[in-house]
Each structure stands twice: as structure tokens, then as C-alpha cells.
Amino acid sequence: MARVVVDVMLKPEILDPQGEAVLGALPRIGVNGVSSVRIGRRVELDFDDDATDLERQTRIIADKLLANPVIEDFHISVAAEDAA
């Protein structure tokens, strides 16, 4: 099984209300040194063993399905095989 990970994050200039909310909550749990929090999605795709061309296929999936290009950027990485 081959795992590919797609990280989808809001473009830097887009407001991230989730991140802002978490940032605002950090002092409540005693953490003060954080200047910014951004929250996105991590998508783990497991391909069949015989699947080929993973990067290209993943790009299609990310482009069409996982990310909204108007407000989000994505990044693809082929992760190490999951040991679990």
C-alpha cells in the first residue's frame, strides 16, 4: 500500500476563523508564545499496491475534489509507509 498525503491550507491572505479561535484560546491553557495558528485539512490517500502514477493521480484528486482553488492551496507528499 502506498500512501500519499495532501495538505490543504487556506491561502495565506484568506481569513482562517478556526485558526483565530484556537489562537484566542491558547492563553486559557497557559500557552503564550504562539503568534499565528492556521488550520487546514490533511488528507491521507492509500493507493492499491499496483497503482501507478501516484503523483499525477493525486494532483487530479486534489485539484478537482480536495481543494477549492479560489481560497485554498494544496501540497502533495508521498509519505513513508504506514507501520501501524
Place this chain on the structure above:
Amino acid sequence: MARVVVDVMLKPEILDPQGEAVLGALPRIGVNGVSSVRIGRRVELDFDDDATDLERQTRIIADKLLANPVIEDFHISVAAEDAA
């Protein structure tokens, strides 16, 4: 600025309907070799330059706030400095 990333994923035994929905949609965009999709959160924390003990602080944040141990696991990684 130092960036730490926390990946939060649903535990494997918890149903992830969002992932299932993406998996189900893949054939429609012509992708067939994927056997599983799981969707979680990627949280990017930017610490102030003078912040110390990043890993320990991040562990507190993740443990208390970012992940719910009943349903989620998390993984911490210190990312490369952001060039932008």
C-alpha cells in the same frame, strides 16, 4: 519564527464519513486505484522567535485542545522555517 505542525487524524476505528464521501467520488473523476481516504486536520502553529521548548508546548496544545483523545490521534513535527 518557528513553525510546528500538528496533524490530527481520527482513530482508525472511527468511521470517517467525509473520507468515505471522497472515496466514493473518485471513480467519477476517473481515479480508481485508491483503497482508502481519511481526512483529518493539519494545524500550523507559528511560535514567536524567542519562544522556547516548542515541542513540549505543542504537546500541551495538542493534548488539551487540538485533539480529542477519545476519537483522535495526533502527530507533531517541526517544519522547516517558512521562507515566504
Place this chain on the structure above:
Amino acid sequence: MSGVVPEERRDRGTGARVGVVTFPGSLDDRDAARAVRLSGAEPVSLWHDEAALRSVDAVILPGGFSYGDYLRCGAIARFSEVMGLIADAAKSGLPVLGVCNGFQVLCESHLLPGALVRNAHLRYRNRPARMRVETAKTAWTRAYGEGAEVVFPAKHGEGRYVADEATLDELESAGRVVFRYLDNPNGAMRDIAGVCNEAGNVVGLMPHPEHAVEALTGPSTDGLGVVASVLAHLNEGAVR
């Protein structure tokens, strides 16, 4: 379905003070206060950031989107000043009811087991939920007949109750499943709509009893039984 609460119990002015917490983003706090008032008790508003319980006899955590609920519903509310007090008081028997977001807060605070995750169909859904009251042995359900059917509005995007099998088995066998859907709206495990803690003073449920207190505005008046229960509980002492 209406009439689960005997008329004489509804209006009894007990003088009881029922606290309703307002977090930033709480939405149903006014409605919860109205339900308390209609049941003859005195609603007392509690502010999230004040470590004061104002000598209330019971507490309701209302629905809404506390702190925006952006991360996970209830995740941030758990760290508010007032939640610290409520958690302690709950352990020594203070009746606490969490509705919808309030239920999520109770789970996040580990006052109740399990968690509430995204609805299986992935959408927010608002419809009346038919449920069975599975146990009348809690502070918030003793005015109902066991097995009574009630209808409260359910309206949420993240209300699917999940827990591991062992926890679910434990809840079932200890009679801690309090409300069960007859027509599961969100994919909750074992059709669970609401649960309680071991002592039965802390109850959480997704559907909204406070929106079922007037025939004019709700699908039923079944929700009056929830406050009536806690008033009876306060009058007569703990059941368990």
C-alpha cells in the same frame, strides 16, 4: 405525546435557581432560560469567564457554537472559568444538563463519555427527532415515564455520538443511555441521542428540549419534562 409531564408539576414554583451558561457563541441560552421560567423555576445567567456559580441548584449548558466551535464542538468552551467550577460541582452531585453544544462541552470536559462527531450524511440537519426516554433514573428525566416517547427538535451538523464498544456496552448495561432515537438523524452509534454519568446528575443530549416547551413554537411540549424532572429531583433528593 404531550402530557408526559403531569400538569401540576409544570408550574410548581419551587424557588429553584437554574443556571444557564452563556459562552461567547451560545445561541439557545435565552430559550433555555425561557424553558426554566415556563417550568416555574428561576433562570440565572452564568457568564463563561466568571468563576461564580451564583448559588444555583442546577445548571444548563445550552446549544450554540461556543467560541465558534471551529476546531471541535465544545473543545474550547471546556477551558472557560465557569466550566472548572461546574465540573467540580457536578462531581459532588450538582445536576448538569448539556443540550447540543452543551452535550459536546460535557463530552470534551470528560464529564460524559464518548464524543460527538460530524453527522454521517455530512450535513447540518434540522428536523423533529422522535426519541424514547430509556431511563427515568436521572436528575433530568425522572418526570417522564420510562419508555415514554418524546419529540424534540434536533438541529446540528456534528451530533453523531461515538464511543468505543466497551464504553457503549458499559453505558447500555448500566442504564446510562438516557434518550434513544427512534429515527436516527445523524448516524449515532446505537441510536444514542443522550447519555448520563454514573450518578445520573449529569445528562447530555443532542436534541433540544428547550425548543419543545410551547405548542405555538415547537413540535411538542415534551421538553417541559426535563426541567420538571430536575425540580422534582431538587425537591425530593437524589434518586440514585
Place this chain on the structure above:
Amino acid sequence: MTSRFNVVVDSVGVASATPDEKQPYAELGLKEDEYERIRDVLGRRPTQSELAMYSIMWSEHCSYKSSKVHLRQFARKNPKTDRLLAGIGENAGVVAVDDEIAVTFKVESHNHPSYVEPKQGAATGVGGIIRDILAMGARPVAVMDSLRFGDADHPDTARVLPGVVDGVGHYGNCVGLPNIGGETVFDPSYQGNPLVNALSVGIMPRRRLQSMQASGVGNAVILLGAKTGRDGIGGVSVLASATFDEDGDADSRPSVQVGDPFTEKLLIESCLELFDAGLVVGIQDLGGAGLTCALSETAAAGDGGMHVDLERVPLRAAGMEPHDILASESQERMLLIVDPAHAETVLKRAHRWGLLATEIGTVTDSGRLVVDYHGQTVVDVPPASLADEGPVYERPIAEPNDRALVAVDRAETLSRPSGDDELRQTVLDMAASPNLCDRTWVTEQYDSSVFGNTVLAAPHDAGVLRLDERTGVGIAISLDGNGRYARLDPYSGAQSALAEAYRNVATTGATPIAVTDCLNFGSPEDPHVMWQFERAVTGIADGCERLGIPVTGGNVSFYNQTGREAVHPTPVIGVLGVIDDVRGRIPVGLGEAGDTIALLGTTAEELSGSEWAWAAHRHLGGVPPKVDLDHEMKLAELLARLASTEQIAAAHDLSEGGLSQALVEAIMRSELGAQVLLPEGVDPFTYLFSESTGRVLIVIPRGQEVAVRGACEQRGVPITPLGVTDSSTDGLHLRDHFDITRDDLAAAWKGRIGAGLGE
């Protein structure tokens, strides 16, 4: 400051010293003569910041430059009423409900953003209209949404519709406002140009009415709410391209904004607290044109001057320049004018709600709006030149030359079902058509009960809210439009929408008192579109004059077109009514078994523009149903009377789909069936599917028939008994014609929207 920002700002001094510098006014949408006028007003070239501000304030969206000459009709023809406490020109109209309570409501479009990014576009549309309501001093208490999409089965509808509904729901649900109604319409004319119109309504004690005036020299100007980021400054980024380094990719700046309903909720609670404490002198929401609009409008409405230190504005993004800050459309912000003695208190109270609040300037009597940035003056203008003295155009108008041809292409001549089997099937086909089928797919994504005052919401004819638990006084609102009718005849089509919203409100037992409107049209530069616009506005103004209810405010959305194809002209009308006691409200349904079903009004053969003509033949031509406003007034008065005397158990307005659809919906809302016998001599098809206006299906409790008939005769409203409600059948039994079981009706009516989306 980041290192990127080391450019000298284009200050007034620099502008005076470099009068000939070329400026990208055309790229910013300003015409040459408009640019010259700016230079005249200022006596020099504008600075970059000023140019940005003029280009925004003089845009169609903010200046109403193409529509203004026509909208004046509303003020001219509005009936006089003591109820109107604030009217056109304010953020939203305010009408008195009784001696203590006032209500404010308004509808606004967010069409284009909802096409680009359906969820956030629709969400921020809802957020924007809520802030308008808040700015009047009211607590927002409900929202409604009028939605138009392309064909129900078009793949892009599957992208746009779920996103829009998610956005409307997400924002309204999170901010805690019940959604009490709206419209969902499909038509290929909206392919590529969906219409998303959002309405909000608020309630206030009359004495809490707020003003947008920046009055009181020395008063503090406070910015409340979210930080300012690079949201929605697409147009103005032209200015940046010259001053940004290579890596400052100005192009990628989004014109999409993301809404944060949580912050909006805090804004609402915090502002209401400040109003009640008497701490606010003036207030304005930051909407489409951000600080630019809020500063210039409050200054122009007040004592005439204001000084702002722009560097005090809390920013979300690094490297923003003055014109970016002024143009940013970041959501969830309000501008407050406050007595300096109270400024500290205001900041503290805001912080208690976890909101950012920053003093950014002061009110002056200089007659100028002066904006400094780190000590350099970047704006120095007469505020009225931005807010009130923008260009006004009298655009060319031309009646389309195909009018006569369209008028004779009548739907009345189309082939009709023959025989009872086909008639029966037509009832089912119509119930299953996208514009008539069950809307639950949409409405169950909306919270309708939060606040505990929703008495009626979808699927009833109008949303009904209780305003006062003690007295039971309440309001009803309906939002209606019909683009097809307006396409055939914009004057009567607009009046039809008005009449329908008016009738929907009356059907719940309320008395209509005020109107808001959202006018969705193509390009004003097209004389045919301008003709449609002029006709529609005249129709609404004449109609409101006739009905005796004022237009209190609204919104114009032009440029709804793809290429040369404009959307159907679509005036969407919101009518607000009052009801003395909401316990007397009339729901849709069938009452109790044995009650009488009757039809109020007259049915003529009017099929042009109808849902049947469209669904069965894809036909649009002829002359739309006639509107008779005098009759509508009698009907409304009758319904209010019958409601208050409890002589009516249920009622349902007839509109798209005619009597057939009204019966289907009434049956689906109850557990009973309907035994119907059509009057002798009528053509059953016409009687079932004609869309004649001014008709309402009513259900009369047993024993009240004579009294109801008397009330109708007294007012000259025709009434036709149609049958009885019945517990022995559960569907529609049309005597001598056909039977349809509840199951068959439900199978046709339910699930259609989801099916179109591929579910």
C-alpha cells in the same frame, strides 16, 4: 512593518508635487470624465488612496449611478405613513409595529461572489445584511434567502446549490438566527449567474433607533470587530502592482471573503449592549466598500469632518498599504462614533466579549475627511463628494423590439393533457418539477427555531415571528419573485411579485405594512435591460402606492449576465406584515376532517409564463397573469378578519403551479385527504393549472361556512366551495376525474432536489 514596505506613500504632498503622474483610473473602473471630476473636486490629482476611495464609492454598487434616477420614484410615490421611522437611504428601513416596538428589514444580493465561491459568497451575503440591521439599533431576529440557480440537473448547479445552501445555513445557524423562509428557483437563465438574495429582520425598542452620523466634534471614531486583511480588494490591487516588489504577487489577491459568524455573533451582542447603555452616538457597518464607505458616509452624514490615523487599524496581513486598508472588505467590522468620555468604557465592554476595539480617529468640523498614515496625509477630501455626490447617469432606454412577437406566442395555445389519466399524471409531474417539488433538502439545513419565537417558517406561506411574549404581537414576512413573468412584462411581473409577497403575508393572517426589494438585472449599459429596470421599478412604485405600503429600502444588483445574455429581470420583493397576536396565525394544511375547502378569487385562463408551460413545454411567451391590486387589498383585509375571528383553519396562497400545486402542498402538510369537486362548467385543466393571481385556498371549520361566505360577499371577494377535508382518503380525490394516494403524491413531490444533485 515588513521590509517589503519601504515605499514612500503617495501623500497629498506628493500628489501636489507630481500633478502629471499617470494614474490607473480606467483599470479601477472610472471613466475619464469621472477622473476629471475628481481632479476638479480636489484641485489636484488624487492620491492613490483617494483614487481607490473614489473608484469604490463611485462604482455602480455603491453610488447607484444607473439606478438612482429611477429609484427616486419610490420616495415620490411612497404612501405617507406614521409607521415609517427610517426609510430609503438608511442602512435599512425601520417601521413601527406598535407604540414601543419597531422592526427593521432589508434584502440584499450577493450574486457574483456566490458564483465564484458558493459557500463563502452566500455566507458573507448573510453576514452583510445582518450588520445592516444591527446598524439601525436592532437585534437581528431572523434571516430569509431567495435563491435562483440554473437548471436543476445542470452539473454546475450541483456545484453552486449545495455550496450556497451550506453557506446560508452555516452563517445563519452559527450566528443564531432562525431562517424563516425564502425561495428556491431553477431556470437556465441563471446558469452562470445564480441569484443569492438574503434578507434579515431585526427588532428594537423605538427609542433605540441609531443613526449613521459622525456628529459631535471631538467624538471618538472606533473600529470594532475583526482585523483588516486583504479581503476583497481585487479591484484596487491595480494600484499595488506599481509599488509591490517582484515577489508581492498582487494577482493572487482574492476577491473572495471568508465569513466568521462567531465574530458576527459577538458583534451583535456587544453592539446591543453598547446601544442599551447609551454609549453610541453613531454607527455604521462595514460592508462592500469597507472603511472607505463607512468613513465617508458617517462623515458626510454628520458634522462634516473626520480625522483618522490609519496606522491604528489592526491588520491581519503584513505589508498592507493605506489604499489596501481603506479598500479592504474584511467582514465582521463596525464603525462607532462615541463620546470620548465613554471611549474607555466602550473598549472595555467590547473586550469582555472578546472583540477587538480600536480608536482610530476623531470627528472634526473641518468639512474634510482627512486620513493620515504614519503622520503623512494620504486622504484629504470633502466626504460628501464620495458619499453623496457621485455620478448619476440617465442611461439610454429602449423597449426590446421582440415584445409584440413574444406577446402573441401564448402558452394558452400549447397542447394540453387529454383525458383524466393524463390530467392525473400532469398533477404528479408538476409536483415533481424542480420549481414545485419539496424544498426540505434546502430548508432542513437551516435552523428555524433558535430564539424560540418562530411561529411559522418553511413550508408556510410566510415566516411568522413572535416579537413579544406578553402581548403576542408578531410579524410575518414573505420574499417572492418571478423572473419569467418579469421577462414577459417587467411592469406587471414586478407587481405580480409584490402581490404574491403581499398575499403570502395576508394568508398567514397578518396585515402587510412595508416593502423591501432586491432588483436583479443584467447590464445597465444595455438599453433593453435599462428598459426592463425602469418598467419594474415603476411597477413596484405604482403598486406600493396603490396598496398603501411604502418601500423602505432595498438593493440593486446589475451586471447579472454571462456574455450578452442577461438573466431574466428578477425583482425580488419582501413584504412585512404585523399580526396583533401570533396565536391567530394561519398555517398551510387541511384543518380537521370535515372542514370545507374553498377557493377565494377568480380563475381565468392564464397559462403564459406559468410553471406548467415551462415544465411541460419549456415554453416562455405570451402575456403573464393580470394583477389586480384592489382585489388583493380586499383579499388581505378579508383574510386578516377571518384569522382574527378564527373562521379559518388553514390557508395557502396559489402561485406557481396553481390550484393543483396548492392542493398537493396542503395535503402534504396534513394527515388528511382532500375530496374536491370542481365547479360545474369549468375546464379542469385550466382550473388546476392556471396561475391567475389573487387566489387563496382556504379551509373553513365546520359551522363557519355561512359566516365566511357572508364576509366574502360583503367585500366582493368571490368564493367557490371546492370540497371537504377527509380522513377516509389520504390523498387527492378529484371527483369524476381521478384519485391520487398520499404515497403517490409523496413519491413525486419529495426527493427531487437531491436527485438533481446526483444523490
